[in-house]
Amino acid sequence: MALLAGFLDVVLRGVGLVAFSVCIGGVAFVALVLNPHSREPLPPRRARTRALRLISLGAVTLALTQFVVVAMKLTTLAGPDGAWPLTDFLRTQFGTASAVRIGSSLALAAIAARFGSGYELSPRVRLALLIPALALVVNGAWLSHAAGRVETDTVLVLADVVHRAAAATWAGGLVHLLAFWTTWRGHAHSSRVLSRFSRLAMVAVPTFIAAGVALVLRYVDSFGGLVGTAFGVMVLSKIVLVGLGLALGALSFSMVRRARALSMAPPGRVQWLIEAEIGVGITILLAAASLSSVPPTVDVIADRVEPSMVATRFVPRIPRLTSPPIEELLAIATPISKPDAPRQPVEYAWSEYNHHTAGAYVVTMGALAFAARAGVRSARHWPLLLLGLGAFMFVRNDPEAWPLGPVGFWETFLFPDVLQHRASVLIVVGLGIFEWLVRTDRVRSPRWKLMFPLLCAAGAALLITHSHGTANVKASFLIEVSHTPLGILGVLVAWGRWLEVRLPEPDCRIPGRVWPAAMTLLGVFLMFYREEPPS
CATH class of the missing domain: 1.20.1630 (Formate dehydrogenase/DMSO reductase fold)
Structure with missing residues (x-):
């Protein structure tokens, strides 16, 4: 509590x-x-x-x-x-x-x-x-x-x-x-x-x-x-x-x-x-x-992180393509009720796989958004990928919690990390539903077009203010410093899309190119994300 x-x-x-x-x-x-x-x-x-x-x-x-x-x-x-x-x-x-x-x-x-x-x-x-x-x-x-x-x-x-x-x-x-x-x-x-x-x-x-x-x-x-x-x-x-x-x-x-x-x-x-x-x-x-x-x-003296260690978090490397088995994770993972306990290497590997897979989703969506802007009609269905991403996040964000872990669904809402993760899933699913309805002309009110940028802005704010409770202050900081550029790119996506919707032609063209580029770059950051503990 x-x-x-x-x-x-x-x-x-x-x-x-x-x-x-x-x-x-x-x-x-x-x-x-x-x-x-x-x-x-x-x-x-x-x-x-x-x-x-x-x-x-x-x-x-x-x-x-x-x-x-x-x-x-x-x-x-x-x-x-x-x-x-x-x-x-x-x-x-x-x-x-x-x-x-x-x-x-x-x-x-x-x-x-x-x-x-x-x-x-x-x-x-x-x-x-x-x-x-x-x-x-x-x-x-x-x-x-x-x-x-x-x-x-x-x-x-x-x-x-x-x-x-x-x-x-x-x-x-x-x-x-x-x-x-x-x-x-x-x-x-x-x-x-x-x-x-x-x-x-x-x-x-x-x-x-x-x-x-x-x-x-x-x-x-x-x-x-x-x-x-x-x-x-x-x-x-x-x-x-x-x-x-x-x-x-x-x-x-x-x-x-x-x-x-x-x-x-x-x-x-x-x-x-x-x-x-x-x-x-x-x-x-x-x-x-x-x-x-x-x-x-x-x-802050003892818990400072060296700039070289921070820089390693942004060095590109091959994404993790396989996930640790859930049985191995649950056998030795830190209990969700003890967020201050040291995390195990398998937990870092699990989290990295989650971020890298999410990055692949986001890069694909960014490329399709560019294609849709260029007039490729079938590419307008790219928001449906957000529903798949939301389902992936819901299952894997907190493996100790339902549906994979032993902790009940409602019980997990007492933990801030889980609460923020559940909120992010709702935002992602909402993004996919509203933007797909808009792009397929199933809703025509101009207000519906604003739901995507507003939800993006909420997600970006959540990333910027996101925190991880752990006894290892350096490890917690290194996780959060990786999220900060993602939040800033999320702000560009949100308000770039907002201006594309609000501004008339030809003024909307520049923001219409900025936000898909920011989305693609956000996905690239996710694919290079790393979370191993500091040495």
């Missing part, structure tokens, strides 16, 4: 970060984009009402997720009689910070709901929104690595505050921009709102990058630490994802600037780019939540 609670804690942190960004980005959007300090005409009052209601919803979600996190921890700390040690818990730094976060979130929700009923955004209203928003920003640093260190580093805490505030302004502001754009795209104020948000983003993005660099320089002490610890690899994955988000933002910005220069309304495809940018931003926030659950590189 403790391992399951740890996994759920990371998920709740991710949801909380998204809600936090909607709150902070929303306050900035309302105050600086929808209600600028200028004589320009204001956007429709309904736009501000919608933004305030979205802020309220985000604040309630943030309070709820923090409450659930606290309840889980109190349940873990409960005595033999089941009573929560609430008084002692509130005396801790985490307990006090959690209480402040819940209270500030509820205050912001109430204020936003109150003034979302038709009030003008006067300086008094903006100040009322700003106070709990600032409390949430400062409180976020209180729960961070910076505040949790033995030595007090004011500069580090300040950098964390700035990083969180600027990142939330960008990511959360995008959500509010999309909410505005979907309703008032043709409104006279849409171009002004886009331009104001672009200027806000041009300040927020360099600010959170600069503050993030300052944090990395303090938390990561060497190149070896950057590539040889979970914290460092998560930082690298965030850098790649931020770069992808900025590329999408740059495309949107160039379209808006070109439209303003020609005194034209921004093109409709800006919305599709904003949607993809939000998707990448949410993945970044989930990665940040996972990052907050591991110790900084400077605090």
Whole structure:
């Protein structure tokens, strides 16, 4: 149960970060984009009402997720009689910070709901929104690595505050921009709102990058630490994802600037780019939540992995073509109820065969997706391969569990590794069903076409935040570092397909080639995957 609670804690942190960004980005959007300090005409009052209601919803979600996190921890700390040690818990730094976060979130929700009923955004209203928003920003640093260190580093805490505030302004502001754009795209104020948000983003993005660099320089002490610890690899994955988000933002910005220069309304495809940018931003926030659950590189000494050992994980080799017999595996495998016990060589061989076979499936699907794009009609049935892959994963992902092993089906859901594997099977099967229905014209609604990229995005996020509980920290890290590039490629597949579906011809051609290429490369990575224990 403790391992399951740890996994759920990371998920709740991710949801909380998204809600936090909607709150902070929303306050900035309302105050600086929808209600600028200028004589320009204001956007429709309904736009501000919608933004305030979205802020309220985000604040309630943030309070709820923090409450659930606290309840889980109190349940873990409960005595033999089941009573929560609430008084002692509130005396801790985490307990006090959690209480402040819940209270500030509820205050912001109430204020936003109150003034979302038709009030003008006067300086008094903006100040009322700003106070709990600032409390949430400062409180976020209180729960961070910076505040949790033995030595007090004011500069580090300040950098964390700035990083969180600027990142939330960008990511959360995008959500509010999309909410505005979907309703008032043709409104006279849409171009002004886009331009104001672009200027806000041009300040927020360099600010959170600069503050993030300052944090990395303090938390990561060497190149070896950057590539040889979970914290460092998560930082690298965030850098790649931020770069992808900025590329999408740059495309949107160039379209808006070109439209303003020609005194034209921004093109409709800006919305599709904003949607993809939000998707990448949410993945970044989930990665940040996972990052907050591991110790900084400077605090990891004995369990660092040498860069040369990490590099061997990505050296191509002949895929494993045969699987160990299930009887041999079950005879000596680590019990599923003891994830911290050392794994046996036969378990590594079993896992490698699983990954290599899955890679063959994915490479084949990528090639067929290219063929379908080129006009080969029969290749459009490639999503059916996902059903075969899903069945293969369901049977072999956890051999100690049903249907191959002695552990019952429902019992295995108490283990986070198994839970994540079962979720991945559902995602794969869902991908196959929805995409096949779309490609064979059995469903014609445009919304059905979005199921494939959305499920891909969920799978990619699961890969990036995926963890393995084992006593050998180095072995666990080497497994996870192999999954990180797979997650990043999954993000490219997801939002490349999203843009192919959303963008008109000929704009959809480039993303229509990018995502099959990313899928094929993902399959190649899987076919070269290795999982032998570190020496």
